[in-house]
Structures are given as structure tokens and as C-alpha cells.
Amino acid sequence: MNALFDSLTDVTLRAQLIQAIPAFSARLTLFRRRLALAFFFDNSSYLSKPQQDLVNLGTISHRLTTPKFGIKRDKEFNYTELAASISILNVGVGSGDPPLAGMNEKVENAFNDQVDELSRRIKTMSTSIIDNGASQLKKTEAKEILESFNFRLMYAVRTRPKPKNTPFGNPNLDRNRKIYEYSHKTAPPTKKQAPPTKKQAPTESTNYEQSGATE
Numbered sequence: 001m002n003a004l005f006d007s008l009t010d011v012t013l014r015a016q017l018i019q020a021i022p023a024f025s026a027r028l029t030l031f032r033r034r035l036a037l038a039f040f041f042d043n044s045s046y047l048s049k050p051q052q053d054l055v056n057l058g059t060i061s062h063r064l065t066t067p068k069f070g071i072k073r074d075k076e077f078n079y080t081e082l083a084a085s086i087s088i089l090n091v092g093v094g095s096g097d098p099p100l101a102g103m104n105e106k107v108e109n110a111f112n113d114q115v116d117e118l119s120r121r122i123k124t125m126s127t128s129i130i131d132n133g134a135s136q137l138k139k140t141e142a143k144e145i146l147e148s149f150n151f152r153l154m155y156a157v158r159t160r161p162k163p164k165n166t167p168f169g170n171p172n173l174d175r176n177r178k179i180y181e182y183s184h185k186t187a188p189p190t191k192k193q194a195p196p197t198k199k200q201a202p203t204e205s206t207n208y209e210q211s212g213a214t215e
Contacts, residue, residue, distance in 0.1 A: 018035060034054065036089070037092035051097070055097045057093075057118050058114050064121045079129070083141050086149055126150065
């Protein structure tokens, strides 16, 4: 395995190799992730790391701050290699190995904070790429790969969606609160209607007055 790692140094060829490895079983998936992270960090020790120690999102975020990934608009930059590197990273991260079910909320929040940090770094790299359509296809492809990876981080790796806060509060929370209040609202008491009055039978004086009126 180390011989394969040492003999293949081109980033685009490494990405093609990773994509060609099938993920039909858990064992193959783990091998694929180990090789991807070894390629991304250019460190063969990832080939033998235990699964629980394989992914460190903070270390990945730090790696993306190195000059190799520094996108500068005023200089030539190899966007093909960038796209290949992020494709490799995407495979290596996998599910991110989140805390197991039953872990306390503090551990889960710490994991999600690391996901958010990595997402911010990926988003910064994406916004740094100014593509002008089909004339700069390599830029467009790199930007799309970054955006796709960022989307997966937020909605597949993060243990729960990030709440969307606005200047007017969280609309989802406000809506849920209103629904809850409405469903538990006590209906106001209705006014009791008076029972219908019985029609009185005509009295003798009334009959007399009516008969006199007709005469």
C-alpha cells in the first residue's frame, strides 16, 4: 500500500484512483477513506490509522489554510489540482465520524462547531473564485466542487441543520411557537342562548277585540 502511495504523486491521478475504488463493503469504504486522507495530507500514516482517529475536522481546516490552498486572484493558480484535492477530501471526510448516539449535547455541539469552521473555510475559498462563465471552465468546476462539498458538510455531516437566525428572530422557531400556542389555546366560552319563549294562547279579551274590529 505504501508503494502505491509513494509511486502516485499527481493530484489528478490520485483523485481518479480514489473515484475508481468501489465502495461495495464497509471494509472497502474504510480503505478508500484512509487512502484519500493519506493523499490529502500527503502522509502515509493515515493508511494504518484506527477509524476512530481517522478524521479530525480541525486539522483539515488548518490544512486548508496552507499556501497550497491559498487562492489569489492576482496570481496563476492551479484550479484543476484544487478541484482534485477537494474531491479527495470529500471522500476522506465521509460522514465525518460524528459522536455516537447517546453522547452528551456538549460533545455534539463541539463536533458541529468543527463542521461549521470547515464549512466557513470552504465557503471562503469558493467565494474567492471569480469565474466568468465558459471561458474559465476550470474555475467553474473548482467552484462547483467546493459548493457541493460545503452543502454536504451542512446537511449530511452536521448532526442537525444549523438554525437560521434573522434580525427578526428565528422564523422556524417563531412559527412552531405560534402553532403550539394556537393548538393549546382554550376556546372562549360561548354565550348561552335563552330558551325560546312559548307562544301564548289567545285570551277571551283578545278574541273579543279581534271580533269587534272585524264587525
